[in-house]
Amino acid sequence: MLFRIFMLFILLSFVTPTIASAESPLTAAFIRDHQLWIKKGDKEIQLTKNRYVDNPKWSYDGRFIGYIDSDDKGEKSDLFIYDTKVKENYQPYVRVVTSDFKWSPINNQLAYNDQGILNITKIKNGRPEGFENVSLGVSSFDWFPNGKEFIVASQSKLRPTGWGPIPIYRMPISANMNKDKITPFYTIRTSEPDLFGIDADYFKWSSDAKWVSFLLIPTASWSMDSNTLCVLSSKGKHFQSIGKMLGFVDWIKWAPLANQLAFISGEGRFFVENKKMMIADIPTFKQKKEYTPKGFVDLDVEWFSQNLVIVARAKENKEWKEGAVPTMFTSLNSINIRTGEQKQISFPKKNEFDEDPQVVRSYLSLVRRKSEGFQGDVWVREGISGQEHLWIKNVDSAPVFYEQK
Template sequence: MASAETTLTAAFIRDHQLWIKKGEEEIQITKNRYVYSPKWSYDGRFIAYIDGDEQGKKSELFIYDTKKKESYRPYIRLETSDFKWSPIKNQLAYTDQGLLNVTKMKNGRPHGFKNVSLGVMGFEWFPNGREFIVSSQSSLRPIGWGPIPLYKIPVHANMQKDKMQPFYTIQTNEKDLFAIYADYFKWSHDGKWLSFLAIPTASWSMDSNTLCIISNQGEKFQAVGKMLGYVDWMKWAPSVNQLAYISGEGRFFVENKKTAIADMPTSFQQKKYTPKGFVDLGLEWLSRDKVIVARAIENKEWEKGPVPIMLTALYSVNIRTNDQKQISFPKNNEMDNEPQVIGSFLTWFRKNENNYHGDVWVKNGLSGQEHKWLKKVDYAPIFFKPSRKLSDFSQQ
């Protein structure tokens, strides 16, 4: 294994337990738990994760301190399913039954909490780490569902109504943009644009959600297209304001899943890159001009019975020249998906269609030699990526 690979650091789940790999060393963090959703703090000292159970009845928030090598609860008992680290410091925000809270600090570690706002369905930090973008659920009235309100709320709002600043109101209707709340917020590389999903009622959202974008001042809003509710199916380019997403309605992966690129601010200028007869089921930006997709042959013949497993391989797509070529070659009954680019490295998750576990493969660029980096993991790892500096968003 090349020495350059030792620069990668990842948190991963193996047999429901939390592990860390740094360079060549693997360290098991938990035992006899049911861990999921690990997330790195902005500087990599802490990993927040959920300690749950197989039935989904429990979702307790824990934090692992890599410096002191111990896991702890930031509060005596804290149940949540939505938590996010600040982009500028080791502060954790989370929702608990619609209440948005942020952690306080004790002895240099996030501990305890203070209230921010009620009525929160979805949220994300602003890149400057000083405010949140927050969505509330629309109201159900005799004539149908009302609009979706978005708010800009300072971290230290402390439930004070006069600090809850209206940001934008999404006007909805059942024909073009039906939704009852917004979530899965993602900022563009320069913090000038925010993408998110407008999500309808539960059964409807299984088949279609509306991808939207809004400017960081709430002045420009636009619906971009329809897609499924997979947060990794929409990603901003690393250095320009282009949004890649997998478009298409219908909950089954057998057809109608196409990679599209929308240019900001005029997202009507869109181009789809998936060839006829194929579906894309994963994507990642490799560079300004290249996108990596997980692609399979579509299956329009399927109508009933077990849903077909789509055997994907990775392809490189040059969005400037439209040159496309296969770059990974899984064996029969294997699939490559969940591509991630970490610095110069391309990683992906390879599994057999009959196995629960899979392996993580890595190669340096498109021309590097691929090799197995992690064996027998539950799903793709969460790599530590240093946060951008606050000064990068000084123009906000």
């Protein structure tokens, strides 16, 4: 008996570290109990206390993390920055109220939308501080990949004859409210029901910066069930609508090296059915290809490589009609879009599900949750078939990784 216990102890000493924890050469910001944390390798550091943190984003060089300090009632939305060099939380101005902010793709400037006014921070002593006005009438925006201009949408206006068109503009970061520096980029002329919307948002650029995708968003109730995925060329000359989908920005992913757009298609706000992973070649001269098998739904998507796509997949639940919305017990599956081969690659336990796949270099991460809990754990593996290990416990949402430029 003593010999068996001794051998069991030795066996566990080898197995447990591999499953429970292991060091990863990754850096991520994450939220735990509404507070901002950072993890680098195997070291965790808490960055905020007594806040209600949301939407952390890394600056260009990884020195700063922008985030929103909100509250549980949604009555506050203040922009803060954490300086990892000085180890300080601060605001770039006396008070900045926004929920839409984005870091420059080429430096540590920060742009944000303050109630329709697009602003950009100045740089003081190497830090984003102060601000300059760029433009009025902004509903959504993003940087051009060159870091010198913005693509800006302005919401449609309701007229006696119905909703008007949605104008999209191109403007330099130095526009400084000068309308002569702002040029029309494209005008979306909508029509019900095929191409209806009152705003454009969630801009994402292709890897070669020749195309930008976005969602055409209808009125509030309608948008809960359907939005239109669109693409526009970088010169504003060619526009195409791609398909109908829900308004989840993480359900839209450009391929790492090609003008291919993976997205989760399907209308209806409930996840129980009609959510299919599709890939469109841009521009779309041929039919989009669907990869979700019959009887299943895909509820997230990520590119692992040029030919390999990861999805979070569950069985359909068409039997559900009313009452509490059922949990969809997703696991990760890989899809080789060249050969068509598909296989399950994560295996959560009963009453657990895997979601939010993210690829950082050769590493794949996921968030594993229990059906009855709010928080989840971050698991990481190297490669598709590598041994997964627990990296971060008890996160409120998926971590935000920093990848060195």
